Amino acid sequence: MTFTKTSIPGVFIIEPKVFGDARGYFFESFSQKEFEQHIGNINFVQDNESRSTRGVLRGLHFQRPPFAQAKLVRCIEGEVLDVAVDLRLGSPTYKQYVAVKLTGENKHQLFIPRGFAHGFVVLSETATFAYKVDNVYAPDHDGGIAWNDPEINVDWQIDEAEVKLSAKDEALKPLNETDNPFKY
Numbered sequence: 001m002t003f004t005k006t007s008i009p010g011v012f013i014i015e016p017k018v019f020g021d022a023r024g025y026f027f028e029s030f031s032q033k034e035f036e037q038h039i040g041n042i043n044f045v046q047d048n049e050s051r052s053t054r055g056v057l058r059g060l061h062f063q064r065p066p067f068a069q070a071k072l073v074r075c076i077e078g079e080v081l082d083v084a085v086d087l088r089l090g091s092p093t094y095k096q097y098v099a100v101k102l103t104g105e106n107k108h109q110l111f112i113p114r115g116f117a118h119g120f121v122v123l124s125e126t127a128t129f130a131y132k133v134d135n136v137y138a139p140d141h142d143g144g145i146a147w148n149d150p151e152i153n154v155d156w157q158i159d160e161a162e163v164k165l166s167a168k169d170e171a172l173k174p175l176n177e178t179d180n181p182f183k184y
């Protein structure tokens with residue numbers, strides 16, 4: 001398992017070691033020991049999975065403190081562009097984003113600390129997405145910013161006409177109209 005820093009401190013790309021043989025493959029999708037060595041102590045408390053079709057864009061989401069969540073995300077089947085936006089006030093990379101292709105083939109994962117908005121768009125016909133979070137689901141603390149916030153200006157690598165949003169995500173506002181709850 002390799003841990004690679006990204007342009008935003010605290011965000012890591014993780015590549016598991018995949019053991020292929022005549023039966024198929026095996027890999028460790030999470031190792032607490034490796035995590036502690038490369039990132040630090042983290043206590044994941046919930047695993048989530050979603051399935052979506054091409055153009056579905058879920059984001060850009062966060063939970064407000066005290067229910068902020070760090071996330072370890074991956075795509076089990078299909079291909080997504082995964083995006084993490086730094087919302088940590090005072091961070092040198094405030095309002096910058098990391099975008100990484102996560103696919104069932106490459107098996108890459110992204111670790112996103114607390115204090116980020118997170119989202120992904122599906123680039124394949126279907127995609128199954130799975131992630132661990134280090135805090136419980138708290139719908140009263142649900143928050144987010146608009147996927148197409150001009151100030152953040154994410155390149156989603158898909159035509160806007162193909163983007164499909166939930167009603168909740170349609171209603172999200174840009175960051176400058178949103179109360180940012182994160183302190184650095």
Ligand SMILES: Cc1cn([C@H]2C[C@H](O)[C@@H](COP(=O)(O)OP(=O)(O)O[C@H]3O[C@@H](C)C(=O)[C@@H](O)[C@H]3O)O2)c(=O)[nH]c1=O
Pocket residue numbers: 048050058059061062071118119120137166168
């Ligand atoms: C996120 C979540 C949702 N739900 C329920 C609520 C709702 O009825 C249904 C769908 O919820 P949502 O529309 O919020 O799901 P979704 O738009 O997939 O939300 C997720 O998007 C990605 C990008 C993230 O980063 C996640 O943290 C989460 O915000 O699932 C849970 O029961 N537990 C959970 O942890």
